[in-house]
Amino acid sequence: MENSQKALVLLRQIIRSTDMQDKEISRRTGLTPAQLMLMQTLRENLQLTTGELxxxxxxxxxxxTSILDRLEKKELIARQRGTEDKRKVWVSLTDDGVELMKGAPTTQQDLFVRHFEDIQNWEQSMVVASLERVAFMLNAQHLDAAPLLDIGQLDRAQNDHSKN
Amino acid sequence: MENSQKALVLLRQIIRSTDMQDKEISRRTGLTPAQLMLMQTLRENLQLTTGELxxxxxxxxxxxTSILDRLEKKELIARQRGTEDKRKVWVSLTDDGVELMKGAPTTQQDLFVRHFEDIQNWEQSMVVASLERVAFMLNAQHLDAAPLLDIGQLDRAQNDHSKN
DNA sequence: TAAATTAGTTAGCAATACGAACAAACACAA
DNA sequence: TTGTGTTTGTTCGTATTGCTAACTAATTTA
Structure with a gap:
């Protein structure tokens, strides 16, 4: 079997594993996968606008917007209109949100970290370097293919043009 | 920054990239991500029951079942009641389904393969070994945490008990 | 100042994902 | 063989996701 084929299969496995873990966390936190992803994004960035999210x-x-509506109702996130630019809406975790993200969501990561730290240091470096490689290749790919959102925006722009 | 933290960040990036690529393919094939995933699973296994899927x-x-309904309506998959065990329903790609999967879905993979084959052979081996490492660690993890479906089944079994 | 752009929301729609309840086929014990 | 429980898949009802199109409000640009 080719190395590239092996890599593809392994990538699928990795995606699948993380997918199942996400569902595990969802179950434990009572959040849907989408809500969870938003909370995680927010945890890493503290302050983001709806658009940046x-x-x-x-x-x-x-x-x-609709995901935010539900998280806001649960009081896990808060929205605040920008003072400088009043079009913008800044989103952040509430205390409850921070608290929730302290619990279950991290334990999966902790598990990974624990496993990861069990392996030799040289191998850790190797894995990181390899992941960098893969991430870079995948990134180059969807630059080649032009990302989804940009295409959507181009289409919309064209439509807007042709409508007038 | 810790190696383990780097690895986590890179993993997130990789997930994100593949996620965006899936959406790209969805757009091109006219399939939703879920439908696409099902078709891919079917391409690799030829014959599966609904439960196995x-x-x-x-x-x-x-x-x-509901995803199959829609794919069946599009005549991309076919359902066939088992002859030996009539409870089972065997699912397979139709000719149209095979044809569709020959096109766009592979081009992304081809892109990856092309990038992958650009790098040195020793580095290819290193990447594969590392991905194996990661896949193994992630797998061990959701064995630790007990997979979602099994928990669901256990719960259901317990409920059935307590109901009688 | 008028026109265009940007940020976000709302409305309406198809699809996803789940649990619960169900029907049909099977397995196995009495 | 009959009855009881299990397995396999579907149907139903509901919440959520994710999209486009249409909209409002604020900002920028001509």
Whole structure:
């Protein structure tokens, strides 16, 4: 079997594993996968606008808005209109949100970290370097293919043109 | 920054990239991500029952049934009642389904393969070994945590007990 | 100042995903 | 063989996702 084929199969396995873990965490936190992803994104960035969130998660603003609505109702996130630019809406975790993300969501990561730290240091470096390689290749790929959102925006722009 | 933290960040990046690529392919094939995943699973296994598909995709049978309904309407898959065990329903790609999967879905993989084959052979081996490492660690993890479906089944079994 | 752009929301729609309840086929014990 | 429980898949009802199109409000540009 070719190395590249092996790599593809392994990548699928990795995706599948993380997918199942996400569902595990969802179950434990009572959040849906999408809500969880948003919370995680927010945990890493502290302050983001709705648009930035959408770009980060590769979703539409409209979709993010509806996810935010539900998280806001649960009081896990808070929205605040920008003072400098009043069009912008800044989103952040509430205390409850921070608290929730302290629990279950991290334990999966902790498990990974624990396993990861069991292996030799030289191998850790090797894995990181390899992941960098893969991440870079995948990134180059969807630059080649032009990302989804940009295409959507181009289409919309064209439509807008042709409508007038 | 710790090696383990780097690895986690890179993993997230990789997930994100493949996620965006899936959406790209979805757009080109006219299939939703879920439908695409099912078709891919089917391409690799030729003949699966509804239950096997559900397990493979980490979804409920009920969910798989509804996705199958739509793919059947598009005549991309076919259902056939088992002859030996008439409870089972065997699912397979139709000719149209095979044809569709020959096109766009592979080009992304081809892109990856092309990039992958650009790098030195020793580095290819290193990447494969590392991905194996990661896949193994992630796998060990959700064995630790007990997979979603098994928990669901246990719960259901307990409920059935307590009901009688 | 008028026109265009940007940020976000709303509305309406198809699809996903789940649990619960069900029907049919099977397995096995009495 | 009959009855009881199990397995396999579907149907139903519901919440959520994710999209586009249409909209409002604020900002920028001509």
């Amino acid at each position: 959408a770009k980060e998660m590769a979703l539409t603003q409209a979709t993010v | 559900a397990k493979e995709m980490a979804l409920t049978q009920a969910t798989v």
